Amino acid sequence: MSGKVNVHIGSLKDMGERFVSAWHRAERGQRVRESHITFLDLETMLAALSPRRLELLRHVRQHGAASTRELAAALGRDYKNVHQDVSALELAGLLERDGRRLSAPWDEVRASVKLTASEH
DSSP states (O other), X not given: OOSEEXXXXXXXXXXXXXXHHHHHHHHTTOOOOOOEEEESSHHHHHHHTOHHHHHHHHHHHHHOBSOHHHHHHHHTOXXXXXXXXXXXXXXXXXXXXXXXXXXXXXXXXXEOXXXXXXXX
């Protein structure tokens, strides 16, 4: 997979509305090729997209990684910290694992933060 993933701060309702919108577009025959990850608050999003974790994602996207241990060595970082970062990025949907092999399926991560509340 390649392309971009859109990262948002929002509610379960926001996620549902995006799903329903995509469903309706698909029913009308429109091609729907978009990926979204929603965090429930800014702190969680910023923790997931920390500078160290973005560096890790870039490295995996460009070079791949046969294992977390190999990745830690390539980045010159402590295994335990890299393991925690890998787990968090997997949980968020930003990093994928096939056995031990790690991959970052996105060419681009686009994060957005609304400054106004949704009116519903």
